[in-house]
Amino acid sequence: MNLATRAAFRQLTRVAAPRVSRTVAILARPAIISQLPRVAACNIAFSQTRGVKTMDFGGTKEVVYERSDYPPAKLQETFKNDTLAVLGYGPMGRGQALNLRDNKLNVILGSRKGASWDKAVSEGWVPGKNLFEINEACDRGTVIMNLLSDAAQSKLWNEIKPYLTKGKTLYFSHGFSVIYSDDTGVVPPKDIDVILVAPKGSGTTLRNLFLNGRGINGSVAVYQDVSGKAKERAVALGVGVGTGYLYETTFKQEVYSDLYGERGVLMGAIQGLFVAQYEVLRKKGHSPSEAFNETVEEATQSLYPLIGANGMDWMYANCSTTAQRGALDWWKRFHDASKPIFEELYESVANGTETRRSLTKNSAPNYRAELEAELAEIADHEMWRAGRAVRKLRPENQ
Numbered sequence: 001m002n003l004a005t006r007a008a009f010r011q012l013t014r015v016a017a018p019r020v021s022r023t024v025a026i027l028a029r030p031a032i033i034s035q036l037p038r039v040a041a042c043n044i045a046f047s048q049t050r051g052v053k054t055m056d057f058g059g060t061k062e063v064v065y066e067r068s069d070y071p072p073a074k075l076q077e078t079f080k081n082d083t084l085a086v087l088g089y090g091p092m093g094r095g096q097a098l099n100l101r102d103n104k105l106n107v108i109l110g111s112r113k114g115a116s117w118d119k120a121v122s123e124g125w126v127p128g129k130n131l132f133e134i135n136e137a138c139d140r141g142t143v144i145m146n147l148l149s150d151a152a153q154s155k156l157w158n159e160i161k162p163y164l165t166k167g168k169t170l171y172f173s174h175g176f177s178v179i180y181s182d183d184t185g186v187v188p189p190k191d192i193d194v195i196l197v198a199p200k201g202s203g204t205t206l207r208n209l210f211l212n213g214r215g216i217n218g219s220v221a222v223y224q225d226v227s228g229k230a231k232e233r234a235v236a237l238g239v240g241v242g243t244g245y246l247y248e249t250t251f252k253q254e255v256y257s258d259l260y261g262e263r264g265v266l267m268g269a270i271q272g273l274f275v276a277q278y279e280v281l282r283k284k285g286h287s288p289s290e291a292f293n294e295t296v297e298e299a300t301q302s303l304y305p306l307i308g309a310n311g312m313d314w315m316y317a318n319c320s321t322t323a324q325r326g327a328l329d330w331w332k333r334f335h336d337a338s339k340p341i342f343e344e345l346y347e348s349v350a351n352g353t354e355t356r357r358s359l360t361k362n363s364a365p366n367y368r369a370e371l372e373a374e375l376a377e378i379a380d381h382e383m384w385r386a387g388r389a390v391r392k393l394r395p396e397n398q
């Protein structure tokens with residue numbers, strides 16, 4: 001596939017050199033690579049006429065909301081009578097709270113004492129002023145933004161619920177707690193708005209893109225609309241926490257697609273494919289560096305950024321004819337072999353098996369020890385050990 005890569009780069013620089021060739025160099029930086037799918041997604045929206053709220057995504061029309069229609073002054077007006085209480089200061093709580101603060105909205109934090117509390121203090125949150133214990137923050141807040149870990153949302157529900165009085169809003173970044181209420185026990189009172197904004201990526205990326213004047217994409221949903229303003233407030237909050245544009249979903253669709261995606265191509269399936277390909281190469285006598293380069297390094301450093309920027313259709317059209325023939329012949333075999341597993345996975349998400357497993361495993365007393373053993377198994381696999389050596393050889397790491 002080296003030929004394919006070279007051909008793709010040649011093609012890219014031929015099409016729009018020198019500007020695009022510089023873009024390729026920039027895209028090759030790891031920090032940027034992690035943001036590529038979102039960048040590409042943003043381009044879909046921005047390439048169409050501003051102000052038009054219905055976009056054509058491959059033939060299906062969908063409503064989208066753009067940050068440009070929600071300037072900070074409008075956000076401040078929308079929430080002028082609100083206190084936004086962000087519960088939790090993990091990656092998502094931190095990213096959203098800091099972005100809200102920078103948008104000059106009235107935001108306070110709720111955290112237990114410990115790592116998150118200390119981090120919040122180190123980043124300028126002041127105990128007794130805008131940093132409180134969780135119940136105190138719930139009492140003071142009019143919008144309760146539940147960004148505790150999903151397990152903690154379930155565990156602390158009975159402490160939070162009494163503060164969810166008429167007129168308040170309950171906000172999530174995951175449909176998990178509400179949709180799997182049989183397992184989590186999270187059933188919101190009927191007389192409050194319940195909304196969701198799910199940034200499509202980690203809270204760290206949300207914060208970093210915001211600081212760079214950019215915005216991750218996210219989804220927005222309404223579970224209960226008592227005020228009649230739930231959608232408008234959800235969209236405004238989505239922009240306030242730092243998203244660049246929002247697409248519509250429901251709590252159920254959000255959690256199903258999220259659990260499915262991370263177990264599939266985003267994390268689970270990709271690790272399985274990497275390892276399978278690597279192991280066959282090693283069994284057939286290829287060296288670890290060759291097996292790693294042909295499996296992971298070329299994918300992440302060369303092809304995936306190009307796919308993120310231009311699509312797989314472009315990639316197929318812009319590689320060597322040898323690579324092209326092979327990819328065209330083999331992709332359907334991989335599709336046919338994996339599709340039954342994806343069907344099984346979706347069913348396992350939809351029937352709650354994945355949620356129950358997650359809640360049970362993540363709240364077990366030996367959780368930390370078991371997790372560390374599982375992570376060590378991956379880290380100790382020869383492929384990722386070889387990867388550490390390969391990454392050290394990248395000129396920028398020397």
Ligand SMILES: NC(=O)c1ccc[n+]([C@@H]2O[C@H](COP(=O)([O-])OP(=O)(O)OC[C@H]3O[C@@H](n4cnc5c(N)ncnc54)[C@H](OP(=O)(O)O)[C@@H]3O)[C@@H](O)[C@H]2O)c1
Nearest residue numbers: 088089090091092114116147148149152173174198199201
């Ligand atoms: N849509 C998306 O793409 C996306 C991406 C990431 C996250 N999310 C969602 O955002 C939410 C937060 O995610 P996260 O990654 O930031 O979560 P996290 O790192 O797992 O945890 C967040 C916070 O929960 C607190 N916490 C955990 N157990 C607690 C307990 N028993 N009592 C009190 N506080 C407790 C932690 O405090 P300590 O430091 O004291 O433990 C931390 O401040 C989740 O609903 C998650 O699913 C969505």
